[in-house]
Amino acid sequence: MDKVLSWPEIASLQQVTGQMVLKNAVRTVLASLRKNLADDEKYELSTQYITQLIQQQIATDETPSLRRVINGSGVVVHTNLGRSPLADAAKAAILDTAWGYSNLEFDLERGERGERYVHADRLLCELTGAEAALVVNNNASAVMLALSCIASGREVIVSRGELVEIGGSFRIPDVMRQSGATLIEAGTTNRTHPKDYINAITEQTALLLKVHTSNFAVVGFTAEVGTEEMARIGKKSGIPVMVDAGSGCLVDLSRYGISGEATVQQYLQAGADIVTFSGDKLLGGPQSGLIVGRKHLIEKMKHHQLLRALRIDKLTLAALEATLRIYRDERKAVTEIPTLNMLTISQEQLSGKARSMMRRLKELLPTGFSLSLKDGFSSPGGGSFPLLKLPTFVIEVAIEGMTPNQMELLLRKTTPPVVGRLQKDRFMLDVRTLNNNDIPLLASALLQLTEKKV
Ligand SMILES: *Cc1c(COP(=O)(O)O)cnc(C)c1O
Numbered sequence: 001m002d003k004v005l006s007w008p009e010i011a012s013l014q015q016v017t018g019q020m021v022l023k024n025a026v027r028t029v030l031a032s033l034r035k036n037l038a039d040d041e042k043y044e045l046s047t048q049y050i051t052q053l054i055q056q057q058i059a060t061d062e063t064p065s066l067r068r069v070i071n072g073s074g075v076v077v078h079t080n081l082g083r084s085p086l087a088d089a090a091k092a093a094i095l096d097t098a099w100g101y102s103n104l105e106f107d108l109e110r111g112e113r114g115e116r117y118v119h120a121d122r123l124l125c126e127l128t129g130a131e132a133a134l135v136v137n138n139n140a141s142a143v144m145l146a147l148s149c150i151a152s153g154r155e156v157i158v159s160r161g162e163l164v165e166i167g168g169s170f171r172i173p174d175v176m177r178q179s180g181a182t183l184i185e186a187g188t189t190n191r192t193h194p195k196d197y198i199n200a201i202t203e204q205t206a207l208l209l210k211v212h213t214s215n216f217a218v219v220g221f222t223a224e225v226g227t228e229e230m231a232r233i234g235k236k237s238g239i240p241v242m243v244d245a246g247s248g249c250l251v252d253l254s255r256y257g258i259s260g261e262a263t264v265q266q267y268l269q270a271g272a273d274i275v276t277f278s279g280d281k282l283l284g285g286p287q288s289g290l291i292v293g294r295k296h297l298i299e300k301m302k303h304h305q306l307l308r309a310l311r312i313d314k315l316t317l318a319a320l321e322a323t324l325r326i327y328r329d330e331r332k333a334v335t336e337i338p339t340l341n342m343l344t345i346s347q348e349q350l351s352g353k354a355r356s357m358m359r360r361l362k363e364l365l366p367t368g369f370s371l372s373l374k375d376g377f378s379s380p381g382g383g384s385f386p387l388l389k390l391p392t393f394v395i396e397v398a399i400e401g402m403t404p405n406q407m408e409l410l411l412r413k414t415t416p417p418v419v420g421r422l423q424k425d426r427f428m429l430d431v432r433t434l435n436n437n438d439i440p441l442l443a444s445a446l447l448q449l450t451e452k453k454v
Helices: 001-007 013-017 019-038 047-062 088-099 118-128 139-151 172-179 193-199 227-237 264-269 295-302 314-326 330-336 338-344 345-363 404-411 434-452
Strands: 075-077 132-136 155-159 182-186 205-211 240-244 274-278 290-292 368-381 388-399 421-423 425-428
Touching: 001 019, 013 047, 047 425, 075 338, 088 314, 118 132, 118 264, 118 290, 118 314, 132 139, 132 295, 139 155, 139 172, 139 205, 139 240, 139 274, 139 290, 139 295, 155 172, 155 193, 172 182, 182 193, 193 227, 205 227, 205 264, 227 240, 264 274, 264 290, 290 295, 314 330, 330 338, 345 368, 345 388, 345 434, 368 425, 388 404, 388 434, 404 421, 404 425, 404 434
Parallel strands: 075 368, 155 182, 155 205, 205 240, 240 274
Antiparallel strands: 132 290, 274 290, 368 388, 388 425, 421 425
Protein backbone atom coordinates (compact mmCIF):
# COMPACT_ATOMS: atom_id res chain seq x y z
CA MET A 1 0.00 0.00 0.00
CA ASP A 2 2.70 2.52 0.99
CA LYS A 3 4.70 1.64 -2.07
CA VAL A 4 1.76 2.20 -4.43
CA LEU A 5 0.92 5.47 -2.67
CA SER A 6 4.46 6.67 -3.25
CA TRP A 7 4.34 6.22 -7.02
CA PRO A 8 4.43 9.76 -8.47
CA GLU A 9 1.31 9.20 -10.66
CA ILE A 10 -0.62 8.03 -7.58
CA ALA A 11 0.82 10.55 -5.13
CA SER A 12 -0.22 13.37 -7.47
CA LEU A 13 -3.85 12.18 -7.38
CA GLN A 14 -4.03 13.09 -3.70
CA GLN A 15 -4.02 16.79 -4.61
CA VAL A 16 -7.34 16.28 -6.38
CA THR A 17 -9.11 13.67 -4.28
CA GLY A 18 -7.77 14.15 -0.76
CA GLN A 19 -6.09 11.45 1.29
CA MET A 20 -9.09 9.38 2.38
CA VAL A 21 -10.59 8.88 -1.08
CA LEU A 22 -7.20 7.94 -2.53
CA LYS A 23 -6.29 5.51 0.23
CA ASN A 24 -9.69 3.80 0.06
CA ALA A 25 -9.39 3.37 -3.70
CA VAL A 26 -5.85 1.95 -3.45
CA ARG A 27 -6.95 -0.40 -0.68
CA THR A 28 -9.96 -1.65 -2.69
CA VAL A 29 -7.91 -2.19 -5.86
CA LEU A 30 -5.09 -3.98 -4.04
CA ALA A 31 -7.53 -6.23 -2.20
CA SER A 32 -9.20 -7.20 -5.45
CA LEU A 33 -5.84 -7.85 -7.15
CA ARG A 34 -4.69 -10.00 -4.23
CA LYS A 35 -7.90 -11.99 -4.39
CA ASN A 36 -7.53 -12.54 -8.13
CA LEU A 37 -3.91 -13.62 -7.69
CA ALA A 38 -5.00 -16.04 -5.01
CA ASP A 39 -7.49 -17.44 -7.52
CA ASP A 40 -4.40 -18.13 -9.61
CA GLU A 41 -5.41 -15.98 -12.52
CA LYS A 42 -2.77 -14.41 -14.70
CA TYR A 43 -2.72 -10.62 -14.52
CA GLU A 44 -0.44 -8.08 -16.03
CA LEU A 45 0.53 -6.00 -13.03
CA SER A 46 2.26 -3.01 -14.59
CA THR A 47 2.32 0.30 -12.73
CA GLN A 48 0.29 1.75 -15.56
CA TYR A 49 -2.40 -0.93 -15.27
CA ILE A 50 -2.72 -0.57 -11.49
CA THR A 51 -2.82 3.22 -11.79
CA GLN A 52 -5.65 2.91 -14.28
CA LEU A 53 -7.57 0.60 -11.95
CA ILE A 54 -7.13 3.07 -9.09
CA GLN A 55 -8.39 5.95 -11.23
CA GLN A 56 -11.45 3.93 -12.22
CA GLN A 57 -12.07 3.04 -8.59
CA ILE A 58 -11.91 6.71 -7.60
CA ALA A 59 -14.43 7.56 -10.32
CA THR A 60 -16.75 4.80 -9.10
CA ASP A 61 -16.44 5.92 -5.47
CA GLU A 62 -17.13 9.53 -6.37
CA THR A 63 -20.36 8.73 -8.23
CA PRO A 64 -23.29 9.56 -5.96
CA SER A 65 -25.05 6.47 -4.71
CA LEU A 66 -28.50 8.02 -5.08
CA ARG A 67 -28.91 9.35 -8.60
CA ARG A 68 -31.30 10.18 -11.34
CA VAL A 69 -32.66 7.27 -13.38
CA ILE A 70 -34.62 7.27 -16.63
CA ASN A 71 -37.86 5.37 -16.09
CA GLY A 72 -38.90 3.53 -19.22
CA SER A 73 -40.70 0.81 -17.27
CA GLY A 74 -44.19 2.21 -17.74
CA VAL A 75 -44.91 1.98 -14.01
CA VAL A 76 -45.97 5.54 -13.17
CA VAL A 77 -45.72 5.51 -9.36
CA HIS A 78 -42.68 3.22 -9.20
CA THR A 79 -41.86 2.68 -5.53
CA ASN A 80 -38.33 1.46 -6.31
CA LEU A 81 -37.66 4.48 -8.50
CA GLY A 82 -38.70 7.10 -5.96
CA ARG A 83 -42.45 7.11 -6.65
CA SER A 84 -43.57 10.53 -7.91
CA PRO A 85 -41.36 12.92 -9.86
CA LEU A 86 -42.10 16.42 -8.60
CA ALA A 87 -43.81 19.31 -10.37
CA ASP A 88 -41.62 22.25 -11.40
CA ALA A 89 -43.23 24.44 -8.74
CA ALA A 90 -42.37 21.87 -6.05
CA LYS A 91 -38.74 21.71 -7.20
CA ALA A 92 -38.54 25.51 -7.15
CA ALA A 93 -40.02 25.60 -3.64
CA ILE A 94 -37.42 23.11 -2.38
CA LEU A 95 -34.61 25.18 -3.85
CA ASP A 96 -35.98 28.41 -2.43
CA THR A 97 -36.36 26.93 1.05
CA ALA A 98 -32.99 25.17 0.96
CA TRP A 99 -31.26 28.36 -0.10
CA GLY A 100 -31.50 30.07 3.24
CA TYR A 101 -33.61 30.53 6.35
CA SER A 102 -37.37 30.23 6.30
CA ASN A 103 -40.41 30.93 8.47
CA LEU A 104 -40.72 27.19 9.16
CA GLU A 105 -41.71 27.71 12.78
CA PHE A 106 -41.94 31.46 12.93
CA ASP A 107 -45.17 33.45 12.78
CA LEU A 108 -44.26 36.48 10.67
CA GLU A 109 -47.49 38.32 11.55
CA ARG A 110 -46.98 38.17 15.27
CA GLY A 111 -43.21 37.95 15.34
CA GLU A 112 -43.21 34.93 17.57
CA ARG A 113 -42.78 31.18 17.50
CA GLY A 114 -45.16 29.48 15.05
CA GLU A 115 -46.01 25.95 13.97
CA ARG A 116 -44.50 24.11 11.02
CA TYR A 117 -47.79 22.34 10.40
CA VAL A 118 -49.68 25.48 9.37
CA HIS A 119 -47.96 25.61 5.99
CA ALA A 120 -49.94 22.72 4.53
CA ASP A 121 -52.97 22.57 6.88
CA ARG A 122 -55.09 25.31 5.41
CA LEU A 123 -54.61 24.11 1.84
CA LEU A 124 -55.46 20.54 2.81
CA CYS A 125 -58.65 21.67 4.52
CA GLU A 126 -59.59 23.85 1.58
CA LEU A 127 -59.00 21.06 -0.94
CA THR A 128 -60.66 18.23 0.97
CA GLY A 129 -63.31 20.04 2.99
CA ALA A 130 -61.86 18.63 6.22
CA GLU A 131 -62.10 20.44 9.57
CA ALA A 132 -58.41 19.94 10.31
CA ALA A 133 -55.25 18.46 8.83
CA LEU A 134 -51.78 17.34 9.83
CA VAL A 135 -48.79 16.19 7.82
CA VAL A 136 -46.09 13.71 8.85
CA ASN A 137 -43.27 11.73 7.22
CA ASN A 138 -45.26 9.16 5.27
CA ASN A 139 -48.59 7.36 5.36
CA ALA A 140 -47.18 4.58 7.54
CA SER A 141 -46.39 7.23 10.19
CA ALA A 142 -49.80 8.77 9.71
CA VAL A 143 -51.55 5.46 10.40
CA MET A 144 -49.26 4.73 13.35
CA LEU A 145 -49.84 8.16 14.89
CA ALA A 146 -53.60 8.02 14.41
CA LEU A 147 -53.89 4.54 15.89
CA SER A 148 -51.62 5.36 18.85
CA CYS A 149 -53.63 8.47 19.53
CA ILE A 150 -57.13 7.15 19.12
CA ALA A 151 -56.88 3.47 20.05
CA SER A 152 -53.83 2.66 22.18
CA GLY A 153 -54.80 0.11 24.84
CA ARG A 154 -58.17 -0.42 23.18
CA GLU A 155 -59.68 -2.31 20.24
CA VAL A 156 -59.80 -1.52 16.52
CA ILE A 157 -62.15 -3.40 14.19
CA VAL A 158 -60.88 -4.14 10.67
CA SER A 159 -62.39 -6.29 7.93
CA ARG A 160 -60.44 -9.53 7.40
CA GLY A 161 -60.31 -8.73 3.69
CA GLU A 162 -58.36 -5.56 4.47
CA LEU A 163 -55.53 -6.96 6.60
CA VAL A 164 -53.02 -6.18 3.89
CA GLU A 165 -49.28 -5.98 3.61
CA ILE A 166 -47.95 -3.02 1.63
CA GLY A 167 -44.41 -3.29 0.29
CA GLY A 168 -43.11 -5.82 2.79
CA SER A 169 -42.70 -3.75 5.92
CA PHE A 170 -46.14 -2.25 6.41
CA ARG A 171 -48.57 -4.89 7.60
CA ILE A 172 -51.80 -3.80 9.21
CA PRO A 173 -51.67 -6.38 12.07
CA ASP A 174 -48.06 -5.39 12.88
CA VAL A 175 -48.73 -1.67 12.75
CA MET A 176 -51.68 -2.23 15.02
CA ARG A 177 -49.57 -4.11 17.57
CA GLN A 178 -46.90 -1.43 17.44
CA SER A 179 -49.45 1.29 18.16
CA GLY A 180 -50.62 -0.54 21.28
CA ALA A 181 -54.09 -1.20 19.88
CA THR A 182 -55.71 -4.63 19.70
CA LEU A 183 -56.85 -5.79 16.30
CA ILE A 184 -60.34 -7.26 16.10
CA GLU A 185 -61.05 -8.97 12.79
CA ALA A 186 -64.49 -8.69 11.25
CA GLY A 187 -66.00 -10.82 8.50
CA THR A 188 -64.15 -13.20 6.19
CA THR A 189 -61.45 -12.75 3.57
CA ASN A 190 -63.88 -12.25 0.69
CA ARG A 191 -67.05 -11.01 2.40
CA THR A 192 -67.66 -8.61 5.25
CA HIS A 193 -71.15 -7.36 6.15
CA PRO A 194 -72.42 -4.52 8.36
CA LYS A 195 -73.46 -7.04 11.04
CA ASP A 196 -69.84 -8.26 11.28
CA TYR A 197 -68.80 -4.81 12.48
CA ILE A 198 -71.85 -4.40 14.69
CA ASN A 199 -71.26 -7.78 16.38
CA ALA A 200 -67.57 -7.04 16.95
CA ILE A 201 -68.25 -3.77 18.81
CA THR A 202 -67.62 -3.93 22.58
CA GLU A 203 -67.01 -1.47 25.43
CA GLN A 204 -63.36 -1.58 24.41
CA THR A 205 -63.83 -0.56 20.77
CA ALA A 206 -62.04 2.71 20.00
CA LEU A 207 -62.12 2.77 16.21
CA LEU A 208 -63.54 1.23 13.03
CA LEU A 209 -60.77 1.13 10.46
CA LYS A 210 -61.08 0.77 6.72
CA VAL A 211 -57.89 -0.03 4.81
CA HIS A 212 -57.51 0.47 1.07
CA THR A 213 -56.41 -2.95 -0.24
CA SER A 214 -54.03 -1.10 -2.60
CA ASN A 215 -51.79 -3.66 -4.27
CA PHE A 216 -54.30 -6.48 -4.45
CA ALA A 217 -57.91 -7.03 -5.38
CA VAL A 218 -60.56 -9.32 -3.99
CA VAL A 219 -62.62 -10.49 -6.94
CA GLY A 220 -65.46 -12.97 -7.40
CA PHE A 221 -67.96 -13.60 -4.60
CA THR A 222 -67.21 -10.55 -2.50
CA ALA A 223 -68.88 -8.03 -0.22
CA GLU A 224 -67.43 -5.05 1.56
CA VAL A 225 -68.98 -2.43 3.76
CA GLY A 226 -68.68 1.04 2.26
CA THR A 227 -67.41 4.04 4.19
CA GLU A 228 -70.91 5.52 4.41
CA GLU A 229 -72.34 2.38 6.04
CA MET A 230 -69.36 2.13 8.40
CA ALA A 231 -69.83 5.77 9.38
CA ARG A 232 -73.50 5.07 10.15
CA ILE A 233 -72.54 2.14 12.38
CA GLY A 234 -69.82 4.20 14.05
CA LYS A 235 -72.10 7.14 14.71
CA LYS A 236 -74.73 4.93 16.37
CA SER A 237 -72.14 3.60 18.82
CA GLY A 238 -70.17 6.83 19.19
CA ILE A 239 -67.07 5.24 17.62
CA PRO A 240 -64.95 7.16 15.09
CA VAL A 241 -64.27 5.72 11.64
CA MET A 242 -60.87 6.01 10.00
CA VAL A 243 -59.88 5.26 6.40
CA ASP A 244 -56.30 4.45 5.42
CA ALA A 245 -56.79 5.49 1.82
CA GLY A 246 -53.30 4.51 0.68
CA SER A 247 -52.75 6.51 -2.49
CA GLY A 248 -55.14 9.25 -1.61
CA CYS A 249 -56.38 10.94 -4.71
CA LEU A 250 -57.67 14.53 -4.71
CA VAL A 251 -58.93 14.47 -8.30
CA ASP A 252 -61.75 12.25 -9.54
CA LEU A 253 -59.84 10.15 -12.06
CA SER A 254 -63.00 8.60 -13.50
CA ARG A 255 -63.29 11.82 -15.49
CA TYR A 256 -60.12 10.72 -17.26
CA GLY A 257 -61.19 7.14 -17.85
CA ILE A 258 -59.65 5.67 -14.69
CA SER A 259 -62.41 4.51 -12.40
CA GLY A 260 -62.54 2.78 -9.05
CA GLU A 261 -60.55 5.08 -6.80
CA ALA A 262 -62.53 7.16 -4.31
CA THR A 263 -61.16 10.64 -3.66
CA VAL A 264 -60.23 11.83 -0.18
CA GLN A 265 -63.13 14.30 -0.43
CA GLN A 266 -65.52 11.41 -1.10
CA TYR A 267 -64.31 9.47 1.96
CA LEU A 268 -64.89 12.55 4.12
CA GLN A 269 -68.30 13.25 2.61
CA ALA A 270 -69.22 9.62 3.26
CA GLY A 271 -68.62 10.31 6.94
CA ALA A 272 -65.06 9.18 7.67
CA ASP A 273 -63.76 10.96 10.77
CA ILE A 274 -60.10 10.53 9.78
CA VAL A 275 -58.53 9.82 6.39
CA THR A 276 -54.80 9.17 5.98
CA PHE A 277 -52.92 8.96 2.67
CA SER A 278 -49.51 9.20 1.03
CA GLY A 279 -48.10 12.38 -0.46
CA ASP A 280 -45.99 10.65 -3.09
CA LYS A 281 -48.40 8.17 -4.67
CA LEU A 282 -51.31 9.41 -6.78
CA LEU A 283 -51.03 12.86 -5.19
CA GLY A 284 -47.73 13.31 -7.03
CA GLY A 285 -45.88 15.16 -4.28
CA PRO A 286 -42.93 14.38 -2.00
CA GLN A 287 -42.82 11.48 0.48
CA SER A 288 -45.21 12.48 3.24
CA GLY A 289 -48.23 11.28 5.16
CA LEU A 290 -51.38 13.39 5.14
CA ILE A 291 -54.04 13.21 7.82
CA VAL A 292 -57.37 14.99 7.44
CA GLY A 293 -60.59 14.88 9.42
CA ARG A 294 -62.18 15.87 12.71
CA LYS A 295 -60.59 18.73 14.58
CA HIS A 296 -60.70 17.17 18.05
CA LEU A 297 -58.93 14.00 16.85
CA ILE A 298 -56.28 15.91 14.88
CA GLU A 299 -55.68 18.24 17.86
CA LYS A 300 -54.98 15.15 19.94
CA MET A 301 -52.46 13.94 17.36
CA LYS A 302 -50.79 17.35 17.36
CA HIS A 303 -50.08 16.95 21.06
CA HIS A 304 -48.98 13.31 20.95
CA GLN A 305 -45.34 12.53 21.89
CA LEU A 306 -44.91 10.43 18.75
CA LEU A 307 -45.45 13.42 16.45
CA ARG A 308 -41.97 14.79 17.20
CA ALA A 309 -40.41 11.57 15.88
CA LEU A 310 -42.56 11.60 12.76
CA ARG A 311 -42.32 15.27 11.93
CA ILE A 312 -42.01 16.42 8.37
CA ASP A 313 -38.84 18.11 7.11
CA LYS A 314 -38.85 21.68 5.76
CA LEU A 315 -37.80 20.73 2.20
CA THR A 316 -40.57 18.15 2.03
CA LEU A 317 -43.03 20.64 3.42
CA ALA A 318 -42.00 23.20 0.80
CA ALA A 319 -42.58 20.68 -2.00
CA LEU A 320 -45.85 19.48 -0.48
CA GLU A 321 -47.28 22.98 -0.11
CA ALA A 322 -46.33 23.82 -3.70
CA THR A 323 -47.90 20.60 -4.97
CA LEU A 324 -51.12 21.13 -3.02
CA ARG A 325 -51.33 24.71 -4.30
CA ILE A 326 -51.49 23.38 -7.87
CA TYR A 327 -54.58 21.34 -6.93
CA ARG A 328 -56.56 24.53 -6.39
CA ASP A 329 -57.10 24.42 -10.15
CA GLU A 330 -57.74 20.89 -11.36
CA ARG A 331 -56.84 21.76 -14.96
CA LYS A 332 -53.40 22.76 -13.73
CA ALA A 333 -53.10 19.67 -11.54
CA VAL A 334 -53.53 17.24 -14.42
CA THR A 335 -51.01 19.06 -16.58
CA GLU A 336 -48.39 20.31 -14.12
CA ILE A 337 -48.15 17.39 -11.69
CA PRO A 338 -46.12 14.76 -13.55
CA THR A 339 -47.75 11.72 -11.91
CA LEU A 340 -51.27 12.95 -12.67
CA ASN A 341 -50.26 14.04 -16.14
CA MET A 342 -48.77 10.64 -16.99
CA LEU A 343 -51.93 8.92 -15.75
CA THR A 344 -54.49 11.17 -17.42
CA ILE A 345 -52.74 11.92 -20.72
CA SER A 346 -55.05 11.18 -23.66
CA GLN A 347 -54.18 8.51 -26.24
CA GLU A 348 -53.90 11.26 -28.82
CA GLN A 349 -51.37 13.22 -26.77
CA LEU A 350 -49.50 10.04 -25.92
CA SER A 351 -49.30 9.13 -29.59
CA GLY A 352 -47.91 12.60 -30.39
CA LYS A 353 -45.37 12.27 -27.59
CA ALA A 354 -44.32 8.82 -28.85
CA ARG A 355 -43.85 9.96 -32.43
CA SER A 356 -41.86 13.03 -31.44
CA MET A 357 -39.63 10.95 -29.15
CA MET A 358 -39.01 8.43 -31.94
CA ARG A 359 -38.10 11.20 -34.36
CA ARG A 360 -35.65 12.80 -31.93
CA LEU A 361 -34.04 9.49 -30.95
CA LYS A 362 -33.57 8.54 -34.62
CA GLU A 363 -31.86 11.88 -35.22
CA LEU A 364 -29.52 11.34 -32.28
CA LEU A 365 -28.63 7.68 -32.89
CA PRO A 366 -26.52 6.23 -35.73
CA THR A 367 -27.50 3.18 -37.77
CA GLY A 368 -27.07 -0.05 -35.90
CA PHE A 369 -29.86 0.97 -33.55
CA SER A 370 -33.24 -0.29 -34.56
CA LEU A 371 -36.18 1.58 -33.06
CA SER A 372 -39.81 0.71 -33.59
CA LEU A 373 -43.02 2.01 -32.07
CA LYS A 374 -45.42 -0.61 -30.74
CA ASP A 375 -48.61 -0.78 -28.66
CA GLY A 376 -48.32 -1.84 -25.05
CA PHE A 377 -49.67 -1.38 -21.55
CA SER A 378 -48.46 0.67 -18.59
CA SER A 379 -49.48 0.37 -14.94
CA PRO A 380 -50.30 3.13 -12.46
CA GLY A 381 -48.15 1.43 -9.75
CA GLY A 382 -47.89 2.61 -6.15
CA GLY A 383 -50.44 0.07 -5.07
CA SER A 384 -53.29 1.80 -6.85
CA PHE A 385 -55.49 0.06 -9.43
CA PRO A 386 -53.71 -3.31 -9.27
CA LEU A 387 -55.72 -4.71 -12.17
CA LEU A 388 -55.66 -1.68 -14.43
CA LYS A 389 -53.66 -1.77 -17.67
CA LEU A 390 -53.35 1.57 -19.44
CA PRO A 391 -52.94 1.36 -23.23
CA THR A 392 -49.64 2.96 -24.19
CA PHE A 393 -46.89 3.18 -26.81
CA VAL A 394 -43.53 1.53 -26.32
CA ILE A 395 -40.29 2.08 -28.18
CA GLU A 396 -38.75 -1.28 -28.91
CA VAL A 397 -34.97 -0.99 -29.08
CA ALA A 398 -32.64 -3.48 -30.70
CA ILE A 399 -28.90 -3.16 -31.14
CA GLU A 400 -26.85 -5.22 -33.57
CA GLY A 401 -24.86 -7.91 -31.81
CA MET A 402 -26.55 -7.48 -28.43
CA THR A 403 -29.33 -9.53 -26.86
CA PRO A 404 -32.26 -7.76 -25.14
CA ASN A 405 -31.07 -9.26 -21.84
CA GLN A 406 -27.59 -7.82 -22.25
CA MET A 407 -29.12 -4.48 -23.15
CA GLU A 408 -31.32 -4.43 -20.08
CA LEU A 409 -28.37 -5.23 -17.83
CA LEU A 410 -25.95 -2.75 -19.40
CA LEU A 411 -28.49 0.09 -19.47
CA ARG A 412 -28.69 -0.10 -15.69
CA LYS A 413 -25.00 0.86 -15.62
CA THR A 414 -25.00 3.79 -18.04
CA THR A 415 -24.94 7.45 -17.04
CA PRO A 416 -27.74 8.04 -16.29
CA PRO A 417 -29.02 4.50 -15.76
CA VAL A 418 -32.07 3.51 -17.80
CA VAL A 419 -34.72 1.12 -16.51
CA GLY A 420 -36.76 -0.44 -19.28
CA ARG A 421 -38.93 -3.49 -19.69
CA LEU A 422 -38.16 -6.95 -21.02
CA GLN A 423 -41.16 -8.59 -22.55
CA LYS A 424 -41.31 -11.64 -24.79
CA ASP A 425 -37.56 -11.40 -25.28
CA ARG A 426 -37.71 -7.83 -26.48
CA PHE A 427 -36.40 -4.71 -24.80
CA MET A 428 -38.77 -1.76 -24.68
CA LEU A 429 -39.17 1.69 -23.20
CA ASP A 430 -42.65 2.93 -22.30
CA VAL A 431 -43.29 6.41 -23.68
CA ARG A 432 -45.76 7.18 -20.87
CA THR A 433 -43.09 7.36 -18.14
CA LEU A 434 -40.36 8.89 -20.31
CA ASN A 435 -39.92 12.62 -19.95
CA ASN A 436 -39.26 14.77 -23.02
CA ASN A 437 -36.15 16.08 -21.26
CA ASP A 438 -34.89 12.50 -20.94
CA ILE A 439 -34.41 12.03 -24.68
CA PRO A 440 -30.85 13.43 -25.13
CA LEU A 441 -29.76 11.55 -22.00
CA LEU A 442 -31.44 8.38 -23.22
CA ALA A 443 -29.67 8.67 -26.57
CA SER A 444 -26.38 9.20 -24.79
CA ALA A 445 -26.98 6.15 -22.58
CA LEU A 446 -27.74 4.00 -25.64
CA LEU A 447 -24.59 5.27 -27.35
CA GLN A 448 -22.53 4.28 -24.30
CA LEU A 449 -23.61 0.67 -24.98
CA THR A 450 -22.18 0.55 -28.49
CA GLU A 451 -19.10 2.58 -27.55
CA LYS A 452 -18.39 0.01 -24.84
CA LYS A 453 -18.32 2.71 -22.14
CA VAL A 454 -20.11 0.50 -19.62
C1 LIG B 1 -48.81 2.76 0.52
C2 LIG B 1 -49.70 2.50 1.63
C3 LIG B 1 -49.28 2.72 2.95
C4 LIG B 1 -47.91 3.19 3.27
O1 LIG B 1 -47.73 4.50 2.83
P1 LIG B 1 -46.28 5.16 2.82
O2 LIG B 1 -46.53 6.55 2.36
O3 LIG B 1 -45.46 4.35 1.87
O4 LIG B 1 -45.76 5.09 4.19
C5 LIG B 1 -50.18 2.47 3.96
N1 LIG B 1 -51.43 2.01 3.71
C6 LIG B 1 -51.86 1.81 2.44
C7 LIG B 1 -53.25 1.30 2.24
C8 LIG B 1 -51.01 2.04 1.36
O5 LIG B 1 -51.45 1.82 0.11
